[in-house]
Amino acid sequence: MAGTDGRIRDPERKERILVEAAQLIARRGYLGVNLADIGSAAGIVGSGVYRHFDNKGAILVALFDRVVDRLIVDAEDSLRASDSPETTLAALVRGQVRFTISERALCQVYLQESRNLPDQDSRRLRWKMRHYVDLWQEALVSVREDLSPAQVQVLVHAAISTIHSALRYRNHLDEPDLAAFLEQVTCGMLGIEPLPSDTSTPADGPHEDTIAG
Structure with missing residues (x-):
């Protein structure tokens, strides 16, 4: 998908960037991670991150x-x-x-x-x-x-x-x-009782491997 600035954006690649950024920042801290690190973890060159985010701060805001x-x-x-x-x-x-x-x-x-x-x-x-x-x-x-x-x-x-x-x-x-x-x-x-163990909530579901909202 092309953005208004002409950059081609792949939603799956954007999601990989966010997933890997969350993992890296959680381990190293925001200041210990750069765009090249995030791009490498997501399987793209660091400059490829700019197709989806203007800078590292924009990734943090998205998270x-x-x-x-x-x-x-x-x-x-x-x-x-x-x-x-x-x-x-x-x-x-x-x-x-x-x-x-x-x-x-x-x-x-x-x-x-x-x-x-x-x-x-x-x-x-x-x-x-x-x-x-x-x-x-x-x-x-x-x-x-x-x-x-x-x-x-x-x-x-x-x-x-x-x-x-x-x-x-x-x-x-x-x-x-x-x-x-x-x-x-x-x-x-x-001061309340928890839900029964077999009662689902809207938060239940396959969220282990994605941070998509």
Whole structure:
């Protein structure tokens, strides 16, 4: 597909660039990776990256957008599919847990590299992420009427941070056991029961090998 600037763009190649960039940046840090590294990992010359992205910063922004957009879509799907506030909140927990585990490198980039975003994109992404957190807070308010607004805010951020803690160290649990344990712990913090183990959520599916939104 040709862009408005005349460059020929291959969607599959663009996806490879993003996948490999996430892996490299998660391992080395944003400042430790250059476009030649990303191109080589994606099987193209470094200059070929410019067919899809103007610079390394644009790749980082695209990775952040993938994280936030995917979380918001999954959360909104959970809201539509759930039949009670409790199942909505439990589905939000499951979606965040499974996304974090299946997209480990992508989520590590999101947690570690916000300081390297351009200012304008950083503000825009913070606004989008606030919408996602608001969905959690609205669900929790419906379940926990005993909590003040300030307590709701603290508890939601603590719950999401608990899930993200799995990215900060290597544990000895396999992925299914880790997911189940994180769900149990996080739902316990929120004062709800986790979804049954055989209940799917919008975040379930073949996300292991792709970061496509």
